[in-house]
Amino acid sequence: MKRREIDKVGxxxxxxxxxxxxxxxxxxxxxxxxxxxxxTSAQPEAxxxxxxxxRWMPAAAAVLLVAGLAVAFWPRTPQxxxxxxxxxxGYENASQxxxxxxxxxxxxxxxxxxxxxxxxLADGSRVEVxxxxxxxxxxxxxxxxxxxxxxxxxxxxxxxxxxxxxxxTKDVTVSVVGTVFLVNAxxxxxxxxxxxxxxxxxxxxxxxxxRPGAQVLTGIxxxxxPLAQEVSWSPNAALHVALLQQNTVPPAEPRxxxxxxxxxxxxxxxxxxxxxxxxxxxxxxxxxIKRSPFLNGGLVVVPQGRCFGKGVLLxxxxxxxxxxxxxxVLGGPPWSLPGNAGVTTGFEIDAxxxxxxxVTSDQxxxxxxxxxxxxxxxxxxxxxxxxxxxxxxxxKSGLKLKDATGPEESPYPDFEQxxxxxxxxxxxxxxxxxxxxxxxxxxxxxxxxxxxxxxEFTIPPFGGGxxxxxxxxxxxxxxADRIPSYKEALEAQFGxxxxxxxxxxxxxxxxxxxxxxxx
Numbered sequence: 471m472k473r474r475e476i477d478k479v480g481x482x483x484x485x486x487x488x489x490x491x492x493x494x495x496x497x498x499x500x501x502x503x504x505x506x507x508x509x510t511s512a513q514p515e516a517x518x519x520x521x522x523x524x525r526w527m528p529a530a531a532a533v534l535l536v537a538g539l540a541v542a543f544w545p546r547t548p549q550x551x552x553x554x555x556x557x558x559x560g561y562e563n564a565s566q567x568x569x570x571x572x573x574x575x576x577x578x579x580x581x582x583x584x585x586x587x588x589x590x591l592a593d594g595s596r597v598e599v600x601x602x603x604x605x606x607x608x609x610x611x612x613x614x615x616x617x618x619x620x621x622x623x624x625x626x627x628x629x630x631x632x633x634x635x636x637x638x639t640k641d642v643t644v645s646v647v648g649t650v651f652l653v654n655a656x657x658x659x660x661x662x663x664x665x666x667x668x669x670x671x672x673x674x675x676x677x678x679x680x681r682p683g684a685q686v687l688t689g690i691x692x693x694x695x696p697l698a699q700e701v702s703w704s705p706n707a708a709l710h711v712a713l714l715q716q717n718t719v720p721p722a723e724p725r726x727x728x729x730x731x732x733x734x735x736x737x738x739x740x741x742x743x744x745x746x747x748x749x750x751x752x753x754x755x756x757x758x759i760k761r762s763p764f765l766n767g768g769l770v771v772v773p774q775g776r777c778f779g780k781g782v783l784l785x786x787x788x789x790x791x792x793x794x795x796x797x798x799v800l801g802g803p804p805w806s807l808p809g810n811a812g813v814t815t816g817f818e819i820d821a822x823x824x825x826x827x828x829v830t831s832d833q834x835x836x837x838x839x840x841x842x843x844x845x846x847x848x849x850x851x852x853x854x855x856x857x858x859x860x861x862x863x864x865x866k867s868g869l870k871l872k873d874a875t876g877p878e879e880s881p882y883p884d885f886e887q888x889x890x891x892x893x894x895x896x897x898x899x900x901x902x903x904x905x906x907x908x909x910x911x912x913x914x915x916x917x918x919x920x921x922x923x924x925x926e927f928t929i930p931p932f933g934g935g936x937x938x939x940x941x942x943x944x945x946x947x948x949x950a951d952r953i954p955s956y957k958e959a960l961e962a963q964f965g966x967x968x969x970x971x972x973x974x975x976x977x978x979x980x981x982x983x984x985x986x987x988x989x
Contacts, residue, residue, distance in 0.1 A: 530912045538564065540720065549576050549614075550607055553596070555587030560604065576607045582621070586703065594628040595635055600703050610636055622654045624665075624704055640690050643672045649711060651680075652700055657690025663697050665714045682717035692848050702729075726836045731821035733845060733986050736781060751779025751786050751819070753838065755831035758878030758895065762796075775826020777834055781816040783808055784846070790980055791838040794905040801850075801980035815985070831878070845986040859912035859973040862902045862966055864919070870965035871923035880904065880920055890929040897922055898966075905968075909953055910973045927963060930955035 506700020551573045558565040560579035568574055580589075582599045590596050591607075591614060599605060607614065613633030616623065626636045629648035637644040637656040642662060649667025654660060662671050663685040671678045671686045680687055685694050701710045750770035752761040759772055762779070772778045779786070784806040789796040805815045821841060823829035842848040874895040881894035881904045894901065902915040908929075930952060953968070960966045 498558055521755070535655065550574055550589045550591055553588040553590050555599070556585035557589065557599065579604060579606050579619075580803050581605075591628075591635075593630065593635075596626040598624040598626075598704050598706070608633070613972035617802065618653055618655045620655050622652065622703070624650070624652045624701060624706075624710065627651045643684070645670045645672070651699070652708070654700075656689065656692070658692050659687065661688075661692065661700075662686045663700055665697070665701070665710050682714060700933050701755070726833055726839050727840045728821040728837045729824040731841050731845070732819070732989055733821075733841075734818045734988055735985065736816045736818060751777075751782040751790065753777040753790060753831055754835040755829050755834050756827070756877070757830050757832075759880065760790060760831050760835070760900075761880040761882055762879075773822075773826070775823045775834075776827050777819060777838055779820045780818045783814070783816055787817075787819070787838060787842060788848070788850075788978060788980070791835050791842055791959070793835065793903075794976070794978060795903050797907065797910060798912075798975060798977045799980070800977050802983055805985065806980070806983060811852055817986075822987075847982065847984040849981045849983070850983060853979055854974060854976050856972050856974050857877050857912050859914065859971065859975070860968040861914055861916035861971045861973060862898060862905070863916050865961045865965045865967045867965050869917075869919065869926055870963065874922045874924040881927070892927045892929060893925070894927070895922060895924045901925075905956070909956060910950060911953065912973050914973045914975070916969075916971075917966070925964060928959065930959050941953060981987060 504809065507804050552568045552570050554570055557568050558581050559568060560576065560581040565581060565583075568580075574580060574589075582601050584601055586601050587599045588596060589599070593614075597605075597616065600622040603623065604619040605621075605623065606617045606619070608617055609615070610633070613630060613635055615636040615638055616625070618637055623637065625635070625637060625646070627646045627648050627650070630646070631647045631894070634645045636646075637651075637653045639653065639660040642653075642660045644651065644662055645651055646667070646669045649669055650665040651669050652661075652663045652665065654662075662669065662680065664680045664682050666682055669680050670682060671821045673686070673688055680686060683697065685697070687694060695713055698707075698711045701707050701922070704710060750762060752759050752770065752772040752814075754760075754772040754774055754776060756774070761772075762782070764830065770779055776789070783796075784801040784802060785796045785808065788799045804810050808814055823837065876895065877895070878897075878900075879895045880900055881892045881896065892904075898915045898917055898919055902913045905913045957968045960968060
């Protein structure tokens, strides 16, 4: 035997730096040395003196230790099990399908052709492999490495008690302890995204930590895509998206407050009937004004950066604060309900933002929510309902609205022309909310159009429309009686249709509320 080679193996073992490849190489080299040792010679030689036994002990110990480590580390047994889909062992010019339940060894090239596939590791980690992908498993110094040559994988990593699980592409290494994440190996570069937990991404010398919803792209020309789109190929896509949403709950929005808010209650049973003739209420930001959606909602002039109104009902304030029609604000004590003669109470409100020149109408709405919570002690819950109603759709003649210029404005009456003309600069969602109030029927924008439009709507005469069955002559029609004439006017003026359908609507139910202290 070549003593120098044996000593070299022993030295390597003593330093504890053997990798799997080095173990294999050392074993092969030692046995090659033994088998090729020159035990005979063509020329007779003098007998070699017998080497004392203690001189052989280091070499023998080295051989036995190498053999033992080889048995311990050599991947002789299968390490992964196919759980579903279609996976194949890849060869140079052929492939072999791996049936579900069968195992494959580390070092084998595994491919998915036309279908996705799934396999699990011995520790319980699950790996989903997208169609047209190629992976292999390798031993790492402190765990297991999934080498992704091309394609995409979604890894649900089990908790690693002794080591790490890695995914490696041509330009990044992803390491985890226990999490759910996605890795793409694309021609332009690699893409890593986290669904749950935390991963560490090493690109060159740079190390980044990613948390749910975050992505790393290594290619300059690569674009970030929604993670829901990235995982859409997976049979478990819905579960992944739900898990992502659960782990990326946005932080609670900061509570915005008015710099000052004056609220005064008006005597019940005033000169005006609150149910039909509130004096008006609105909030004006730098992006436009939102008004209470009633025919006379424009009677009150609202200054910039304020919420201002007179004869305002509690339902008006709640509807403005949460962006729903007043008729879907339900519950509350008698003083808060419209139509209770001598009991219903309206309010005069004047609330101003800290900097009126910068605040938006949406921020004013959020400030109004804070005022309702603090001054009225408002508590409520939401109840989704599916109700008979209408969908606002585009008619056969196409949309007849022009893009708006300038700030938005909720629909309001133009008294300079006629009381039957409404103007507005708003989205069709806002127009649908106004129609919901006018026709006392849930109406939802189903056009798919999100722009802001400028319009004038000539309201059909109050006596227009079909009367209800059995309705006596001279009795004003109900809002529902006006629906046919509104349908006709909307299609003729705007190219919009009201289509009967079941619509999902969310009501806001007041659980408790208190009269505010005056100031």
